[in-house]
Amino acid sequence: MKRPKLAGVFLSVGCLLAYLMFVKYHYSTSNPEAFRLPPYRGPVSDQLGDGRPSSAAAGRDFQFGIMFDAGSTGTRIHIFSFQMENREAPKLAHETFRAIKPGLSAYADDPEKCTAGISELLELAKSSIPRSMWSVTPVVLKATAGLRLLPGEKATDLLDRVRALFLESPFLSRDDSVSIMDGTDEGISAWITINFLTGDLHRSGSPTVGMLDLGGGSTQITFSPQDEKTIQTSPIDSIRSFQVFNNTHTVYTHSYLGLGLMSARLAVLGGVDASPLGGSTELVSPCLAPEYSGRWEHADVVYTVRGQKAGEPAYEACLSRVEKLLYRKVLKASEAADVDFYAFSFYYDRAVDLGVIDEQRGGAILVSDYILAAKRVCSSLSVSPLQSPFFCLDLVYISVLLQELGFPPHKQLKLARTINQVETSWALGATFHYIESLKRH
Numbered sequence: 001m002k003r004p005k006l007a008g009v010f011l012s013v014g015c016l017l018a019y020l021m022f023v024k025y026h027y028s029t030s031n032p033e034a035f036r037l038p039p040y041r042g043p044v045s046d047q048l049g050d051g052r053p054s055s056a057a058a059g060r061d062f063q064f065g066i067m068f069d070a071g072s073t074g075t076r077i078h079i080f081s082f083q084m085e086n087r088e089a090p091k092l093a094h095e096t097f098r099a100i101k102p103g104l105s106a107y108a109d110d111p112e113k114c115t116a117g118i119s120e121l122l123e124l125a126k127s128s129i130p131r132s133m134w135s136v137t138p139v140v141l142k143a144t145a146g147l148r149l150l151p152g153e154k155a156t157d158l159l160d161r162v163r164a165l166f167l168e169s170p171f172l173s174r175d176d177s178v179s180i181m182d183g184t185d186e187g188i189s190a191w192i193t194i195n196f197l198t199g200d201l202h203r204s205g206s207p208t209v210g211m212l213d214l215g216g217g218s219t220q221i222t223f224s225p226q227d228e229k230t231i232q233t234s235p236i237d238s239i240r241s242f243q244v245f246n247n248t249h250t251v252y253t254h255s256y257l258g259l260g261l262m263s264a265r266l267a268v269l270g271g272v273d274a275s276p277l278g279g280s281t282e283l284v285s286p287c288l289a290p291e292y293s294g295r296w297e298h299a300d301v302v303y304t305v306r307g308q309k310a311g312e313p314a315y316e317a318c319l320s321r322v323e324k325l326l327y328r329k330v331l332k333a334s335e336a337a338d339v340d341f342y343a344f345s346f347y348y349d350r351a352v353d354l355g356v357i358d359e360q361r362g363g364a365i366l367v368s369d370y371i372l373a374a375k376r377v378c379s380s381l382s383v384s385p386l387q388s389p390f391f392c393l394d395l396v397y398i399s400v401l402l403q404e405l406g407f408p409p410h411k412q413l414k415l416a417r418t419i420n421q422v423e424t425s426w427a428l429g430a431t432f433h434y435i436e437s438l439k440r441h
Contacts (some may be wrong), residue, residue, distance in 0.1 A: 022368040030185050063092060064430040066125050066139040066171060069161075070119070071395055072146030072216035072262060072299075074101040078427040079128045082435075089202050089245040095422050096128045103216075104162075105146035106300050111161045113191055118162055118414065122169050139171035142143075142181035145217025145260055151300070155180065183255025185430070187211065187220035191251060192244055192429030194342050197419035201245065208249075211337065212343040212405075212413065213426070214398070216262035222253040223339045230335045238331070244432060252333055259329065261346040263389060266298050268321050272430040280320060285307050286317035287393035289381040294389060307381070307388070315378035316394045330407040341414045344424050350394055351415050362416040368409035370399040 019074055061084040069076040081097040100117045107114040122139075129137055141162050147155045159178050166173040174433055191211045195201040200208045210223030225231055231239055241250045258267075269283040281303045283296075288307035296303050311317070348362065354373050357363035374395035390395070403409075416424050 002302060004429075020258075022088050033437075045201065052098065054255045056199055063090070063435065064129050064133055064137040064257055067427040067431045067434075068121065068135060068139075068141035069425060069427050070104045070141055070143040070162075070174070072103050072144065072149075072260065073104050074099050075121070076423075076425070076427070077115060077124060078423065078425075078431070079125050080428065080431055082127075089196075091424060092428070094195075095428075096124065096310060097423055098124055103146045104143060104158050105150055107158060108150055108300060110156075111157040114158055115161055115165055118165050122165065122171075123293040135172060137433060138438060139166050139169060139173055139177060140431070141166070142180045142186075142430060143179070144181055144186055145183070145215055145257060145263070146299075147180050148183070148257060149217055149263070160368055175420075179339075181426075181430075183218050183220060183257055184237075184253050186218075186251040186426050187213065187222040187255050188240060188242065188251060189426035189429035189433065190220065191222040191224075191253070192432060193426060194419070196428065196432070197422055197424065201247075207340075209414075210339045210341040212341055212347060212402075214343070214346040214401075216346075217260040217265075218255055218257045219259050219261075219320040219401065220253065220255045221333065221336065222251050223333070223336060223341070224249060224251050226334055226339075227335050230333070234333070235331070244436070252335075254331060254333075256330065259326070259401070261394060261397065264322075264401075265393060266303075267325050268318075268393055268397065269303075271298075271303065277397065282306070285393070286314055287311065287321065287378070287396065289383050290388055292383050292389050294328065294331040296390075300304060307389075313379070314381050314392060315375050315396070318378055318393060319400070322393075322396050322400045326400055326404050330401065334406060334409050336406045337408055337411055341407075341411075342424065343414050343415055346394070346415060347398065347413070348415045348417055353388070354395075357415050360417075362414075362418075364414050366409070367399065367407050367411045367413070370395055370402065371409060374399050 011071040063082045063084055065080045065082070067078045067080070071079065076097065076099040080092060082090040083093045098121060104114050111183070125139070126134070131173045143155070147158065163178040165335065166177055180275065185271060187368050190213050192201065194211050198209060200206045208224045210221070213220045230252060231250065238252055238254050239250065240253055241248060269285045271283055281301060283303050283305045284307070286303070286308040288305060290303075290307045290310050292307040294305055296305050348357075350370075351357045351365050352359045354369070356365050356369055374392065377395055378392040383389070418424060422428065
């Protein structure tokens with residue numbers, strides 16, 4: 001009698017296990033949260049719309065990602081192709097990049113007008129990615145300081161327009177595909193990008209490089225501290241730990257909203273970062289040539305700007321304005337002076353204007369180069385069609401900002417717009433993070 005009972009127990013348990021396996025399989029195949037990005041198997045030459053030849057062999061796995069960088073001065077699209085390796089960090093096979101102007105924030109009062117530029121960039125993405133991969137290629141837009149500075153409703157209206165376009169597109173769009181990016185996440189994503197491109201992210205225990213970004217509306221600093229004291233004495237919000245490619249990294253990161261070059265320029269000139277309600281749009285500054293008079297547009301407002309009549313030397317007068325703006329607004333990161341740093345965006349552009357670096361190849365610059373250039377340019381202010389009227393102001397601001405961040409005059413910064421022909425922006429790092437989140441879900 002015992003054997004039939006025992007057999008019955010085993011039969012019941014077996015049936016229960018079979019049922020559970022069926023439920024698990026059914027759930028994983030029907031639940032949208034169990035989504036996985038399938039790889040594309042084929043040579044790189046098959047995947048690119050430009051038809052460029054490639055040495056990649058057929059059968060390799062590729063994934064794609066589309067990242068829109070909606071900045072304060074323009075919208076940029078990055079279309080990435082990744083070669084996937086088992087249990088290894090992905091390799092970037094190709095990037096397609098294009099930028100349009102103005103930024104989304106310029107359409108704050110007429111959001112419908114922003115759709116033409118976004119649609120144009122989506123067409124570029126369609127021509128750059130195999131049709132068979134469209135539905136599983138994530139499309140993401142992250143807006144930065146330009147939209148952070150807009151009133152909430154205006155920013156929401158713009159993002160809703162973009163979200164509608166993404167949903168109509170053939171690409172993978174989710175609820176979190178369109179958003180305003182936190183400044184700290186911007187800094188971390190840029191740090192991931194630069195260390196991925198230099199190869200430091202792949203080598204366990206390898207020293208990493210720091211990142212300095214000077215945008216139009218905000219500026220960021222991010223680096224990995226080597227001294228435990230830096231972690232202990234820094235504000236708790238400035239220390240972040242995160243995982244990428246199965247490694248955990250701890251960084252010091254800080255974003256300063258309103259201290260990007262364009263926002264700072266407006267503040268130094270005496271304006272405010274909002275549309276003046278019936279107020280004057282005329283700005284007068286000692287940072288401009290005394291005889292200068294012109295128009296400058298910022299955040300969809302056109303200002304009349306004029307130089308101030310000669311009095312106090314221009315450099316000293318402009319320096320005083322900049323120092324007043326930055327007083328107690330920037331934290332010094334003591335260890336930053338000992339870390340190798342890459343700087344880009346307006347740090348790069350002004351170094352090109354000075355002739356210190358080649359526009360295509362980049363190079364290196366000392367903090368003292370910015371300081372000396374500011375003194376030289378401001379001491380010989382004149383109206384010239386070959387030079388921006390704001391050159392003196394911009395150089396003074398950059399030189400003071402770097403010193404306030406903790407960089408001494410002798411500190412050398414590496415300047416790069418691209419590394420291995422890839423843009424050194426936060427877009428690549430943010431794309432890695434987003435694809436990782438899709439895999440986790």
